[in-house]
Amino acid sequence: xxxxxxxxxxxxxxxxxxxxxxxxxxxxxxxxxxxxxxxxxxxxxxxxxxxxxxxxxxxxxxxxxxxxxxxxxxxxxxxxxxxxxxxxxxxxxxxxxxxxxxxxxxxxxxxxxxxxxxxxxxxxxxxxxxxxxxxxxxxxxxxxxxxxxxxxxxxxxxxxxxxxxxxxxxxxxxxxxxxxxxxxxxxxxxxxxxxxxxxxxxxxxxxxxxxxxxxxxxxxxxxxxxxxxxxxxxxxxxxxxxxxxxxxxxxxx
Ligand SMILES: C[S@@+](CC[C@H](N)C(=O)[O-])C[C@H]1O[C@@H](n2cnc3c(N)ncnc32)[C@H](O)[C@@H]1O
Numbered sequence: 001x002x003x004x005x006x007x008x009x010x011x012x013x014x015x016x017x018x019x020x021x022x023x024x025x026x027x028x029x030x031x032x033x034x035x036x037x038x039x040x041x042x043x044x045x046x047x048x049x050x051x052x053x054x055x056x057x058x059x060x061x062x063x064x065x066x067x068x069x070x071x072x073x074x075x076x077x078x079x080x081x082x083x084x085x086x087x088x089x090x091x092x093x094x095x096x097x098x099x100x101x102x103x104x105x106x107x108x109x110x111x112x113x114x115x116x117x118x119x120x121x122x123x124x125x126x127x128x129x130x131x132x133x134x135x136x137x138x139x140x141x142x143x144x145x146x147x148x149x150x151x152x153x154x155x156x157x158x159x160x161x162x163x164x165x166x167x168x169x170x171x172x173x174x175x176x177x178x179x180x181x182x183x184x185x186x187x188x189x190x191x192x193x194x195x196x197x198x199x200x201x202x203x204x205x206x207x208x209x210x211x212x213x214x215x216x217x218x219x220x221x222x223x224x225x226x227x228x229x230x231x232x233x234x235x236x237x238x239x240x241x242x243x244x245x246x247x248x249x250x251x252x253x
Pocket of ligand 1: 110111112113114115116117118137138139141142143144145156173174175176194195196
């Protein structure tokens with residue numbers, strides 16, 4: 001395939017046009033997961049303890065994800081799970097510790113893809129005990145930003161272990177059609193965007209989620225430097241934000 005044809009097939013994440021380095025400049029330095037959540041008002045001593053807990057469980061979760069992927073013959077997913085980078089691990093820590101510290105009843109995630117982040121979110125909910133649940137939204141034919149599909153015959157979040165599925169719901173379809181309707185009447189404690197990273201789509205999801213987010217609830221977005229959406233959103237709502245690698249985090253006052 002020629003380069004031009006390949007580019008034409010890329011999902012619109014790559015066609016939105018331009019990256020947004022200004023956010024990196026305007027963000028007050030890059031944070032750690034714990035530093036970011038503490039700056040947004042969560043109690044630091046508890047966060048530090050939860051970070052130790054994350055370090056104890058992360059190795060096992062990564063290994064289990066890699067093992068499940070390998071057993072299913074998805075070497076790429078296995079390699080991704082096993083070859084974790086420092087920045088993606090810090091992102092997982094942000095999600096895990098947020099769930100443990102907030103003790104949410106409802107966590108919402110868009111774009112679970114294979115389900116690596118979903119597994120960390122669900123494991124944290126399980127540690128909380130109680131009735132916390134995760135609702136994740138993806139399209140049936142899930143593809144990552146490089147157009148890599150999930151394995152044939154699988155649903156998005158297929159890596160989520162069986163024993164965590166009792167608190168998990170997958171909503172299939174474009175979030176433009178599904179998100180608002182599914183969240184009607186719900187109160188969200190933690191929202192995590194990782195679906196389509198165009199300005200328009202991110203702003204759409206942030207708006208819908210923000211309306212449903214409780215006071216003190218947390219909004220996390222991956223890939224906030226792809227476009228100005230996250231920066232614009234936090235400015236319009238006059239809320240502080242922090243960023244950890246490629247992720248942004250803010251909290252509803
Ligand atoms: C970058 S991947 C997410 C990676 C994943 N969160 C992880 O932890 O590995 C983006 C995901 O968003 C999904 N997606 C893209 N556009 C979407 C849309 N309009 N509605 C719902 N999901 C979408 C894709 O199918 C894909 O699964």
